[in-house]
Amino acid sequence: MFLNNILKTFFSDESWQKLRDLKKYLNRKKKFKKYRFARPRDLWLSFKAFLKDELEVIDKLDYEKAEIWMSAYSPAQMTRFSACRKEPETVNWIETHVKPGDVFCDIGAHVGAYSFVAYAVADKNIAVYSFEPSIAPYRALLRNIKLNKCEREIFPFPVALDNKESFYPLLSLKLDDVIKMFGLKTPNHIKLDVDGAEWGVLQGAINTFKDSRLRSALIEVDEAEHPTRVYEFMKEAGFKLLSQHQRGRKGMPLYNCIFERN
Numbered sequence: 257m258f259l260n261n262i263l264k265t266f267f268s269d270e271s272w273q274k275l276r277d278l279k280k281y282l283n284r285k286k287k288f289k290k291y292r293f294a295r296p297r298d299l300w301l302s303f304k305a306f307l308k309d310e311l312e313v314i315d316k317l318d319y320e321k322a323e324i325w326m327s328a329y330s331p332a333q334m335t336r337f338s339a340c341r342k343e344p345e346t347v348n349w350i351e352t353h354v355k356p357g358d359v360f361c362d363i364g365a366h367v368g369a370y371s372f373v374a375y376a377v378a379d380k381n382i383a384v385y386s387f388e389p390s391i392a393p394y395r396a397l398l399r400n401i402k403l404n405k406c407e408r409e410i411f412p413f414p415v416a417l418d419n420k421e422s423f424y425p426l427l428s429l430k431l432d433d434v435i436k437m438f439g440l441k442t443p444n445h446i447k448l449d450v451d452g453a454e455w456g457v458l459q460g461a462i463n464t465f466k467d468s469r470l471r472s473a474l475i476e477v478d479e480a481e482h483p484t485r486v487y488e489f490m491k492e493a494g495f496k497l498l499s500q501h502q503r504g505r506k507g508m509p510l511y512n513c514i515f516e517r518n
Contacts, residue, residue, distance in 0.1 A: 313329075317369055326367065346370055353471065354377045371384045387416070389428075418457065446475075466494065477512075477513050
């Protein structure tokens with residue numbers, strides 16, 4: 257801790273955060289030794305990404321059953337190369353529930369890792385609606401769609417989903433309204449990961465969740481913010497809780513919850 261405080265004085269806040277992200281990425285790659293991150297080329301790319309935001313790093317997503325290419329423009333985005341190891345329950349849910357011909361809705365898609373897993377599981381016969389309002393990950397999401405040549409299957413939306421329409425600081429719309437506005441198909445599966453904002457998304461998607469065509473959902477639930485109401489909402493919409501998986505540090509009331517229609 258003492259050494260960290262000394263080193264921190266030599267960096268701006270932004271550079272220090274980038275250095276922390278890089279350390280986190282290196283440690284994660286070291287943990288999953290199957291990918292043997294100790295290659296000189298990978299170390300060099302990571303260091304250049306730390307020095308220069310605009311460097312594009314391309315690597316494979318750690319999904320063993322298909323070749324999925326991912327682009328990243330920062331060390332923070334590079335951590336998504338290991339998304340499948342990070343959330344095996346999410347991958348298992350997709351593999352268990354998604355079928356060819358389905359419609360998959362990825363809310364809080366970031367750079368699209370799980371959108372592409374769904375695309376691969378459905379053998380490319382799928383419509384994926386990926387919602388990501390933040391500019392930097394949305395840019396990488398667009399690049400990833402191009403890299404994997406799935407422009408006709410994965411549709412990116414640069415909007416936030418909420419229980420009301422707003423234009424500042426982010427363009428926010430209700431999912432129910434987006435489906436009507438763009439003539440989208442009703443999703444069969446929804447992945448919802450929006451860092452504590454899940455209640456607003458659910459309130460703007462009441463009709464979608466009550467539609468019998470929606471068969472399953474994975475929702476990251478922050479019980480510190482929403483102790484019971486997400487579970488009550490899903491029960492009223494006709495879903496049962498299949499499983500609950502700890503997220504974040506041990507003891508945190510943050511869970512990936514998998515629901516299936518009764």
